[in-house]
Amino acid sequence: MKIIAVIGGETLRFVELVGRFGIFLFTTLICALAPPYKLMPIVKQVRFIGAQSLFVIAFTGLFTGMVLSLQGYYTLTKFGSVGFLGAAVSLSLIRELGPVLGALMVVGRAGSAICAEVGIMRNSEQIDALECMAIDPYKFLLAPKLIAGLIAMPLLTCIFDVVGIFGGFLVGVELFDVSAGAYFQGMYSSVVWHDIEMGLIKSVVFGLLLVWICAAKGFFLHLERDGGFGAEGVSRVTTSAVVLASVSILVCDYLISAVLL
Amino acid sequence: MTEEKSEIVIELDSVEKSFGTQKVLDGVSLQVRAGTTTVIVGASGQGKSVILKHMLGLLTPDNGRVVVFGQDMAKVSKKQLSAIRSNFGVLFQNVALFDSMSVYDNVALPLRERTDGKETDIRNNVEEKLALMGLEDHGGKFPAQLSGGMKKRVGLARALVLNPKVVFFDEPTTGLDVSKSNEIYRLFFGTQARLNYTAVIVSHDVPKIFKLSDRVALMVDGKLQESMSPEKFQLSDNPLIRSFVLETMGPIYSSEVEESRLYETL
């Protein structure tokens, strides 16, 4: 009997969580679309989520491209087809690794910060204060973050891809003497608009997903099961937001790939 | 004090609220009339902040009604709630300043978000309020760089910047030394005389200035004892009120001279 109660309780909790997060996303999107429109808060958030992630994104992009090229060269020489190196590197980056690794890096850098910021604001009654001042926290606090996530993530992904392809070039052409022409020709002839489209769709979805999950986790800190109180509560909820966002990104990546392939 | 004639701004009608198995409010009723100052006292953990949060619409009662400006807070739409709250100014127990914004931006925020005023008008208004609180030199600081008393003054400036009709104070002087808390109360009465707002003050002890208020009510065990004028409160023969008065006020009015001196400074 007890086991049934536990299963039932967990199911209820899960349904409640999904509902709460769903309403959260819906409200934030409505607030983002409703006037008045203020540009500055969005610019500030794009700067935080986007511009300040540039270094991390470029760095990871470079090394991802380099290691792809390294592994690709090793594999392709076995079949005597190093001419496909450019195609292999750019396709993997554009279709998969750019959006996914880029998003995971942004979760770690910006998502955790968003969750902690909103969580601390909830904890110290700053969100209550906003509400009491008749300032809608969804409009004032959350909508700019969500819009910024939607703008910044595709841009970061493009940068990740470009730098990654350059990293592949460095290793393949400069280190292993693949001809530069063959590297780029392979890329031009294999990458089609559909690949880029897929990468962009993924990056937009991941941008939405990561801001949504991280912000909502912080926003509903006070409803956490083991109490989201104090510094420890914030740290716990931030950790779980990063894990949940990362896992959701990987699951969504599979789903989008399966649908769009 | 013509309080009996003024309209009722806030009315609690047998409000009950539980958190889990703990019943915090057990039938709380209270009327707050326009232009008056109501003081709610009670030991820590008695649910005074919870009462305030009901008035603000941050919590909804399990039973009973909270009526503000004639509207039931549990039934209003988000828009109406926002319209009601635009008449509020709140000084939270822990002040709840926005800690990533400067003092100036904290006070300017309600103006920026709620009015279409030009930045120069906003500047004038904010600087006036900061000057009123004696904070004109601290606009560029961040909340973490302020002392407790200064934070409370910033909170007060922020609460008053839009000339609210009702101002709520949750423990405005707790944790401050005597001179600092007198200063807060002096600011409070000074601004109330100028802006003419209704005030609801919550405090864990009887504030020294309580004789200047219109109504005092004691919170014990989830119930609010009948509110009464401060003179009656001090002499009440209700045993709960008597013991509270003796416990928290005993030493304060040790001499008539000291008492009258205090009121002179206000």
Ligand SMILES: Nc1ncnc2c1ncn2[C@@H]1O[C@H](COP(=O)(O)OP(=O)(O)O)[C@@H](O)[C@H]1O
């Ligand atoms: N959000 C909440 N969840 C659970 N319990 C709460 C909550 N808010 C207040 N309480 C409980 O209600 C009681 C009254 O709290 P409060 O109103 O803060 O007391 P005070 O009179 O000191 O302001 C306390 O026992 C507190 O633990």
Ligand SMILES: [Mg+2]
């Ligand atoms: Mg309290």
